Amino acid sequence: MARxxxxxxxxxxxxxxxxxxxxxYIDDATLVPHFYKIPENExxxxxxxxxxxxxxxxxxxxxxxxNDAALKEIQTxxxxxxxxxxxxxxxxxxxxxSTAHQIFNKSYIIVGKEQFRNRTLQKERMNSGWRYQFLxxxxxxxxxxxxxxxxxxxxxxxxxxxxxxxxxxxxxLTLYVSMKNCRNxxxxxxxxxxxxxxxxxxxxxxxxxxxxxCVFGIAMDRGTRxxxxxxxxxxxxxxxxxxxxxxxxxxxFANHGYEEIxxxxxxxxxxxxxxxxxxxxxxxxxxxxxxFGDECxxxxxxxxxxxxxxxxxLVEFFCNK
Numbered sequence: 001m002a003r004x005x006x007x008x009x010x011x012x013x014x015x016x017x018x019x020x021x022x023x024x025y026i027d028d029a030t031l032v033p034h035f036y037k038i039p040e041n042e043x044x045x046x047x048x049x050x051x052x053x054x055x056x057x058x059x060x061x062x063x064x065x066x067n068d069a070a071l072k073e074i075q076t077x078x079x080x081x082x083x084x085x086x087x088x089x090x091x092x093x094x095x096x097x098s099t100a101h102q103i104f105n106k107s108y109i110i111v112g113k114e115q116f117r118n119r120t121l122q123k124e125r126m127n128s129g130w131r132y133q134f135l136x137x138x139x140x141x142x143x144x145x146x147x148x149x150x151x152x153x154x155x156x157x158x159x160x161x162x163x164x165x166x167x168x169x170x171x172x173l174t175l176y177v178s179m180k181n182c183r184n185x186x187x188x189x190x191x192x193x194x195x196x197x198x199x200x201x202x203x204x205x206x207x208x209x210x211x212x213x214c215v216f217g218i219a220m221d222r223g224t225r226x227x228x229x230x231x232x233x234x235x236x237x238x239x240x241x242x243x244x245x246x247x248x249x250x251x252x253f254a255n256h257g258y259e260e261i262x263x264x265x266x267x268x269x270x271x272x273x274x275x276x277x278x279x280x281x282x283x284x285x286x287x288x289x290x291x292f293g294d295e296c297x298x299x300x301x302x303x304x305x306x307x308x309x310x311x312x313x314l315v316e317f318f319c320n321k
Contacts, residue, residue, distance in 0.1 A: 009199055009203070009238050009239070011239045011240060012240045013211055014026055014027075014030075014173055014213060015027040015030040015165075024227070024239065025242060026213050026242065028252070030165055030167070031164070031165055031166065031173065032145065032163060032164050032165065033145070033166075034143060034145050034255040036145070038139060038142050038255065038256065040264075042142065043139075043264055044264065044267075044268060046135060046138045046139060046142060047135060047264055047268045048268055048272070049134070050131050050134035050135035050138060051265075051269075053130070054128075054131035054134055055127065058126040058127045058129075058130055059123065059127065060123055060124050060127040060276070061123070062119075062120040062123070062279075062282050063077070063081055063285070065077060075287050079287060079288070079291045081285075082112075082287070082289065082290065082293075083291060083292075083295055085112065085115055085116060085119060085291075086292050086295035086299075088115060088118075088119050089111075089292075090317065092119075092122070096314070097315060099314070099318065100312075100314035100315045101311060103314065104308055105307060105308065105309065107305075107306050107307055107308075108289075108292065108293040108296045108301075108302050108306045108307075108308070109289060109306065111308065112292040115292070116282075116284040117279045117280065117282075120279040120282060124279075125181060125185075128220075129179070129180070129181050129219075131265075132179065132181070132219040132220070133158050133159075133179045135254075135265075136177075136250075136253055136254065137151055137158070137159045139254035140159070140161050140253040143253065143255050145163065146162060147162040147163060147172055149161045149162075152176075156176075156194075156197045156198050156201040157176045157177060157178050157198060157202075158177055158178055158179050159177050160175060160176050160177060160205075161174075161175045161177065162174050170210070171211070172209070172210050173210060173211055173212070173213060174202070174208050174209075174211070175213050175214075176199075176202045176212060176213070176214045176215065177215045177217050178198050178214075178215070178216050178217070179218075180216060180218055180219070181220055182218060182219075182220055183221050183243070191228050191237070192228075192237050195214070195216075195228060195237045195238050195241050196237070196238070198214045199214050199238050199241055202214055202240075212240065213241075214238065214240055215242055215243075215244050215249075216241070216243045217244050217249045217253075218243060218244065218245045218246060219249070220246055220258075220262075221246055222245060222246055222247055223245035223246070223247055224244075224245055224247055224248040225243060225245060225248045226242070226243050227239070227241065227242055228241070228243060293306055296308075299317060300313060301314060
């Protein structure tokens with residue numbers, strides 16, 4: 001009989017810790033433990049693959065140029081990148097009023113260079129996010145701890161892992177995992193919606209047998225785990241959703257500690273890649289900067305001297321996306 005679709009969160013009947021700091025959390029001691037540690041040479045291969053796959057998804061480079069590109073082609077790329085930067089300028093504004101106030105009477109040259117650095121940092125963060133998502137998935141698949149590990153890749157969840165209990169009479173537990181670089185990757189107001197969406201996906205998974213637990217895995221923040229609660233009531237947004245920080249997340253899925261993982265990644269980067277420049281060290285190409293300035297002029301945001309001279313026009317620009 002097909003499971004009735006629902007989004008109502010009902011506390012799952014998996015074993016929970018009964019006392020202490022983690023009372024109410026899933027009792028991971030009831031799950032089958034690790035019995036195998038991924039060897040160093042195999043871990044290296046997983047890291048190399050994760051880096052390559054992440055680069056295919058989202059390049060870390062400020063600007064990607066073909067190795068054999070001619071001067072005219074490079075100039076065309078810079079012009080396109082200037083237009084993309086202008087779109088980034090509009091799309092990723094945090095506070096239209098404060099931004100308009102900050103850049104009032106400033107040149108597009110200053111603003112363009114700042115946006116270029118901001119976008120470069122964002123690309124690096126996105127690339128890192130993909131890197132550790134791929135690595136966590138492949139480590140879980142290679143760890144031999146889990147009955148199955150599947151790459152879901154939806155908006156709600158990145159992968160799921162089915163793990164058995166030490167008590168073989170129980171149906172296995174399905175973990176629905178969504179990964180974030182750091183806890184502050186999402187704003188406080190975004191967490192409740194993300195928690196609801198992840199659990200709704202778990203509830204409505206027709207292929208699931210047994211209970212589920214939703215996990216937000218934090219790749220690079222130290223700590224163990226916690227449950228998000230409402231500020232006023234202190235009630236959990238979901239009693240089936242936990243945030244697993246790096247000191248709990250990596251040992252659980254990879255049987256390697258957080259620092260072990262980061263050291264192993266560093267070794268691969270040192271052996272195979274040139275050190276990256278800091279975003280502040282990367283010069284924005286003049287052609288790209290001028291292309292950004294041209295877009296600002298077309299939108300009527302700057303005067304003849306390239307100065308953002310009308311903050312109210314900027315607010316209108318930012319608000320009408």
